[in-house]
Amino acid sequence: DTEVTQTPKHLVMGMTNKKSLKCEQHMGHRAMYWYKQKAKKPPELMFVYSYEKLSINESVPSRFSPECPNSSLLNLHLHALQPEDSALYLCASSRSQGADGYTFGSGTRLTVV
Amino acid sequence: AQKVTQAQTEISVVEKEDVTLDCVYETRDTTYYLFWYKQPPSGELVFLIRRNSFDEQNEISGRYSWNFQKSTSSFNFTITASQVVDSAVYFCALSGGAAGNKLTFGGGTRVLVKP
Numbered sequence: 465d466t467e468v469t470q471t472p473k474h475l476v477m478g479m480t481n482k483k484s485l486k487c488e489q490h491m492g493h494r495a496m497y498w499y500k501q502k503a504k505k506p507p508e509l510m511f512v513y514s515y516e517k518l519s520i521n522e523s524v525p526s527r528f529s530p531e532c533p534n535s536s537l538l539n540l541h542l543h544a545l546q547p548e549d550s551a552l553y554l555c556a557s558s559r560s561q562g563a564d565g566y567t568f569g570s571g572t573r574l575t576v577v
Numbered sequence: 578a579q580k581v582t583q584a585q586t587e588i589s590v591v592e593k594e595d596v597t598l599d600c601v602y603e604t605r606d607t608t609y610y611l612f613w614y615k616q617p618p619s620g621e622l623v624f625l626i627r628r629n630s631f632d633e634q635n636e637i638s639g640r641y642s643w644n645f646q647k648s649t650s651s652f653n654f655t656i657t658a659s660q661v662v663d664s665a666v667y668f669c670a671l672s673g674g675a676a677g678n679k680l681t682f683g684g685g686t687r688v689l690v691k692p
């Protein structure tokens with residue numbers, strides 16, 4: 465299995481809702497990432513988990529809460545989002561240092577209304 | 578801090594023409610890794626190539642080729658005999674060194690191949 469699977473593919477949520485994005489990989493990768501991509505912009509790093517521990521938080525607002533339950537799963541919990549948070553959320557994984565490359569999922573297109 | 582610049586925001590070509598995408602990077606590290614990714618309209622980032630800073634050998638893979646020049650901090654990408662399926666946004670990216678496994682992307686170049 466050489467894929468990163470993200471669910472759901474599309475999500476529409478209200479500003480008072482709580483929802484979660486899920487990401488799964490079975491490649492034995494020990495680093496997992498969340499990226500946010502706005503239209504016509506490059507992906508921007510949000511969080512990095514290394515060996516199930518949060519190693520990088522790029523000053524992301526607390527309304528985004530990551531969780532890594534085990535080495536194969538990565539969640540992003542969403543609460544009280546704003547319309548400007550609407551974007552494509554990409555999950556990626558890599559071997560511990562990323563030197564061998566990063567595998568990306570197809571993303572979740574989030575719309576906040 | 579690491580930085581990647583893709584000066585071309587959009588390139589339009591007619592099918593079968595060659596197209597070259599420029600990528601210039603900045604880093605103070607001696608060990609680093611360069612990547613190219615393709616992002617079709619579906620959104621998934623597709624890995625194309627990885628190069629480490631010690632390997633300046635150019636590479637060809639089918640219609641794709643890459644020219645890595647440390648002297649000019651450039652890692653350019655050429656698509657030969659372009660096809661409509663090559664239409665996508667292409668990102669150059671950099672990781673390694675002090676940044677560890679943080680991947681820094683350039684702004685991307687949108688390639689439109691017309692039939």
